[in-house]
Amino acid sequence: MSVPDPLPARPDxxxxxxxxxxxxxxxVLAAEPGDAEPGGPGSxxxxxxxxxxxxxxxxxxxxxxxxxxxxxxxxxxxxxEACGAPAGGPGAPGPGGGGGPRPVSxxxxxxxxxxxxxxxxxxxxxxxxALEPVTVDDRxxxxxATHRGRRHERNEDAVALGATAEGWPVLVVSDGVSASPNPHxxxxxxxxAAAERLAGRPFTGEADVAAAVAAAQExxxxxxxxxxxxxxxxxGHPACTIVVAVATDRAVVAANVGDARVHMLRARDGDWAAxxxxxxxxxxxxxxxxxEDPEVALASPGGHTxxxxxxxxxxxxxxxxxxxxxxxxxxxxxxSDGLWNYAPTDDSFGxxxxxxxPPPPATGDLPAAEVAExxxxxxxxxxxxxxxxxxxxxxxxxxxxxxxxxxxxxxxxSTASIPTEPDAATPAVPDAADGPEDEEGT
Amino acid sequence: xxxxxxxPAPFTAETFQNQYLAAGASVVDxxxxxxxxxxxxxxxxxxxxxxxxxxxxxxxGRAEIVVIDTSGSMGSGRKMPExxxxxxxxxxxxxxxxxxxIVAGSHQAWMVWPNDGRTLAxxxxxxxxxxxxxxxxxxxxxxxxxxxxxxxxxxxxxSANVAAxxxxxxxxxxxxxxxxxxxxxxIDQCRGLFQCDCRGVGVDWEVxxxxxxxxxxxxxxxxxxxxxxxxxxxxxxxxxxxxxALPDVKLRLWAPQGATIESLRQVAPEVLDLTTTGxxxxxxxxxxxxxxxxxxxSRDYHLRIRVKPGEVGxxxxxxxxxxxxxxxxxxxxxxxxxxxxxxxxxxxxMDRHVAHYTGQVELAEAIQSGLAAAxxxxxxxxxVKLGRAAQLAHESGHRDTLKLLAAxxxxxxxxSGTVRLRPDAGKAAEMTLDxxxxxxxxxxxxxxxxxxxx
Numbered sequence: 024m025s026v027p028d029p030l031p032a033r034p035d036x037x038x039x040x041x042x043x044x045x046x047x048x049x050x051v052l053a054a055e056p057g058d059a060e061p062g063g064p065g066s067x068x069x070x071x072x073x074x075x076x077x078x079x080x081x082x083x084x085x086x087x088x089x090x091x092x093x094x095x096x097x098x099x100x101x102x103x104e105a106c107g108a109p110a111g112g113p114g115a116p117g118p119g120g121g122g123g124p125r126p127v128s129x130x131x132x133x134x135x136x137x138x139x140x141x142x143x144x145x146x147x148x149x150x151x152x153a154l155e156p157v158t159v160d161d162r163x164x165x166x167x168a169t170h171r172g173r174r175h176e177r178n179e180d181a182v183a184l185g186a187t188a189e190g191w192p193v194l195v196v197s198d199g200v201s202a203s204p205n206p207h208x209x210x211x212x213x214x215x216a217a218a219e220r221l222a223g224r225p226f227t228g229e230a231d232v233a234a235a236v237a238a239a240q241e242x243x244x245x246x247x248x249x250x251x252x253x254x255x256x257x258x259g260h261p262a263c264t265i266v267v268a269v270a271t272d273r274a275v276v277a278a279n280v281g282d283a284r285v286h287m288l289r290a291r292d293g294d295w296a297a298x299x300x301x302x303x304x305x306x307x308x309x310x311x312x313x314x315e316d317p318e319v320a321l322a323s324p325g326g327h328t329x330x331x332x333x334x335x336x337x338x339x340x341x342x343x344x345x346x347x348x349x350x351x352x353x354x355x356x357x358x359s360d361g362l363w364n365y366a367p368t369d370d371s372f373g374x375x376x377x378x379x380x381p382p383p384p385a386t387g388d389l390p391a392a393e394v395a396e397x398x399x400x401x402x403x404x405x406x407x408x409x410x411x412x413x414x415x416x417x418x419x420x421x422x423x424x425x426x427x428x429x430x431x432x433x434x435x436x437s438t439a440s441i442p443t444e445p446d447a448a449t450p451a452v453p454d455a456a457d458g459p460e461d462e463e464g465t
Numbered sequence: 466x467x468x469x470x471x472x473p474a475p476f477t478a479e480t481f482q483n484q485y486l487a488a489g490a491s492v493v494d495x496x497x498x499x500x501x502x503x504x505x506x507x508x509x510x511x512x513x514x515x516x517x518x519x520x521x522x523x524x525x526g527r528a529e530i531v532v533i534d535t536s537g538s539m540g541s542g543r544k545m546p547e548x549x550x551x552x553x554x555x556x557x558x559x560x561x562x563x564x565x566x567i568v569a570g571s572h573q574a575w576m577v578w579p580n581d582g583r584t585l586a587x588x589x590x591x592x593x594x595x596x597x598x599x600x601x602x603x604x605x606x607x608x609x610x611x612x613x614x615x616x617x618x619x620x621x622x623x624s625a626n627v628a629a630x631x632x633x634x635x636x637x638x639x640x641x642x643x644x645x646x647x648x649x650x651x652i653d654q655c656r657g658l659f660q661c662d663c664r665g666v667g668v669d670w671e672v673x674x675x676x677x678x679x680x681x682x683x684x685x686x687x688x689x690x691x692x693x694x695x696x697x698x699x700x701x702x703x704x705x706x707x708x709x710a711l712p713d714v715k716l717r718l719w720a721p722q723g724a725t726i727e728s729l730r731q732v733a734p735e736v737l738d739l740t741t742t743g744x745x746x747x748x749x750x751x752x753x754x755x756x757x758x759x760x761x762x763s764r765d766y767h768l769r770i771r772v773k774p775g776e777v778g779x780x781x782x783x784x785x786x787x788x789x790x791x792x793x794x795x796x797x798x799x800x801x802x803x804x805x806x807x808x809x810x811x812x813x814x815m816d817r818h819v820a821h822y823t824g825q826v827e828l829a830e831a832i833q834s835g836l837a838a839a840x841x842x843x844x845x846x847x848x849v850k851l852g853r854a855a856q857l858a859h860e861s862g863h864r865d866t867l868k869l870l871a872a873x874x875x876x877x878x879x880x881s882g883t884v885r886l887r888p889d890a891g892k893a894a895e896m897t898l899d900x901x902x903x904x905x906x907x908x909x910x911x912x913x914x915x916x917x918x919x
Contacts, residue, residue, distance in 0.1 A: 136722065143782070143800065145782035146782075149722050149723075150721030150724070150781045150783060151781050152782070173779065408778065
């Protein structure tokens with residue numbers, strides 16, 4: 024096998040989607056000009072430059088139904104009888120949509136009623152605050168999508184995509200802790216640092232994802248605590264969660280602090296089944312470990328309270344690190360709790376995937392951006408109580424390759440050198456666990 | 466002078482509300498404070514030196530008309546001589562260059578000055594002297610048909626191409642020489658064409674009648690129980706009018722599709738119900754005339770909009786208040802929002818501004834209905850209503866009103882609203898309480914806002 028081609032054309036290209044879609048900082052991810060040539064062995068000579076984020080507005084969708092409330096329209100109706108929104112307006116039924124969830128926003132038109140969205144961000148007809156388009160980072164079969172949701176003033180989630188020297192997808196998601204100042208800065212810095220630690224370098228396994236988390240902790244801790252207009256508490260330090268996943272051609276290697284998750288989707292009876300790879304650092308997870316029903320635990324007051332996070336006042340860093348055998352055709356999803364809150368169990372997440380992800384196997388043809396956006400849009404439709412972020416990538420390889428199907432070992436060695444192909448770059452540093460400062464160019 | 470140009474923002478507007486609504490709730494309350502910016506400070510001359518000349522609108526100045534009741538009843542007591550003195554004082558106060566006229570009214574209206582076929586005079590020492598001589602020659606005779614007075618004033622204003630038009634109307638009696646609908650029709654024709662302050666002298670006029678004119682024509686109404694006080698009152702009304710540097714301001718209210726504007730009231734400095742005065746200016750907007758504004762002036766508006774309820778988590782713009790200048794430019798905007806929440810702690814709070822003015826409006830209504838009941842001989846209702854008024858006035862720290870109430874009822878216990886009607890209450894005291902019932906007090910700015918939802 025060789026490095027699989029369903030991966031991005033520029034394997035070490037690295038991008039991050041910050042909290043604010045207009046945040047220019049996210050474009051600064053790459054090595055500065057004049058930096059030492061980035062990339063370790065096998066980087067293919069590509070630079071670490073970052074492409075602009077490909078944020079696409081969803082196209083209006085649906086047919087024969089009111090764009091505002093979804094009620095069926097009478098033939099020839101000029102207005103929806105249920106809500107009074109004009110029928111056939113610019114945001115009203117159009118082509119596309121494909122039966123998926125109702126889009127969140129479409130350019131300058133209100134998706135509720137088709138009215139024009141004013142400069143102040145409210146629809147000039149129905150008055151509803153227009154939801155911004157979902158911010159999508161589209162890299163072919165690898166993609167991310169993120170959105171503020173309905174209830175939070177800003178998006179404090181951050182997401183970064185990248186690829187190791189081998190071309191294996193790197194997914195990083197961070198959720199800023201709203202009960203802290205400048206959580207959006209913490210999460211943006213964290214995903215950037217973690218992704219930089221992995222992108223364009225040979226991947227050796229768990230030590231690398233742990234090192235990425237350590238780099239994220241360092242970056243999050245360096246964020247300023249003052250100047251946050253949305254923070255009216257006293258003191259406090261910027262805080263965030265992190266989850267890092269690398270989809271190698273035979274295993275998913277992940278690390279997390281906090282409650283953002285990595286799910287692996289795998290075919291079962293022709294549809295998707297999900298398994299959560301990461302362990303939440305939350306009171307709810309603790310209760311579940313003690314035998315509580317997950318739904319009950321999460322719904323309980325304080326269930327979402329974090330018991331570990333990143334930031335200057337974080338407890339001693341102890342990321343959960345996991346390696347799970349995987350095979351081509353599997354799909355790796357990293358997501359913030361803004362998504363998984365609405366599908367908190369493996370069963371419900373699997374059911375969600377069965378509904379919104381094209382049937383297995385996941386290949387290089389996967390319309391990842393569309394899927395990611397669909398998942399985020401679904402969460403907003405469920406209530407959008409929190410910021411919502413999803414990153415996903417298929418496990419590299421050709422599905423059906425004889426040696427990659429089910430019977431992989433139950434658990435990979437704990438210090439995990441991921442077996443690599445002979446023609447892929449051999450790890451220069453077999454176990455670089457404590458080398459986050461060992462930056463590119465060395 | 467070009468006051469309305471060069472001033473970066475002639476108005477500011479600020480919203481006070483608890484924007485959080487419980488699931489299913491549809492009524493949005495907000496108080497919007499609108500203030501005309503006081504930008505004279507930046508002008509070397511200083512505010513005191515340049516009130517009037519500078520305040521004259523660029524688009525062609527202003528016109529003032531004084532309408533004096535000369536019906537036969539004015540011949541009793543000191544009313545006619547004091548009314549003449551007041552009219553003379555008003556003429557004295559009119560600045561050079563301002564167009565003006567003096568109208569006399571009885572069962573018909575006629576020109577006192579100018580009296581040579583012109584519609585309006587332009588104030589100058591000679592014109593003022595001529596007007597004052599003509600005023601001195603007035604003799605009381607005839608009945609009272611106020612529609613004819615308004616008709617003449619309207620025609621005179623229409624003849625002048627001026628930006629700001631203001632009248633003073635003085636009467637001592639009821640509109641008894643014509644059917645009521647004539648007056649109603651005349652008022653409607655004047656709406657938006659000029660502002661009119663109304664004064665009743667003595668105690669034989671109808672508060673409701675004059676309040677109807679003043680409300681429709683965006684003016685004040687008051688009783689001048691002692692004719693000797695008329696001259697000062699006229700001077701201050703003309704002075705206030707000439708200070709209104711920003712003529713013909715409109716409040717434009719946008720509300721979303723399917724929403725209903727339940728009420729729009731000016732609530733400070735006095736209660737003025739504007740709800741029914743709006744005219745559509747777009748598919749989702751209505752314009753409400755506010756008249757002229759003086760620099761530095763501030764008014765509060767309470768608006769209540771019923772919207773289609775959103776889902777928990779939804780945020781909606783429930784209203785947008787824009788201040789529209791005479792030339793059509795939008796000077797400022799304030800947003801009224803609705804956010805649906807399942808957090809009862811948020812949704813059950815009441816904004817203190819909304820609460821305060823809701824109480825003030827109730828106070829005015831309690832006084833007016835209490836006095837009406839007393840007049841109709843319904844002592845029981847009068848006692849209950851005026852007791853409630855005393856309670857509300859006490860709660861809101863409305864001392865002036867409490868003082869006026871005490872002239873009409875004996876307040877045994879303001880806190881519980883226990884009062885007894887005073888058999889010796891004079892008619893002047895009742896009319897004073899009535900006319901001033903709409904005056905409101907503002908919140909002290911240093912009180913903390915428990916709702917915090919603005």
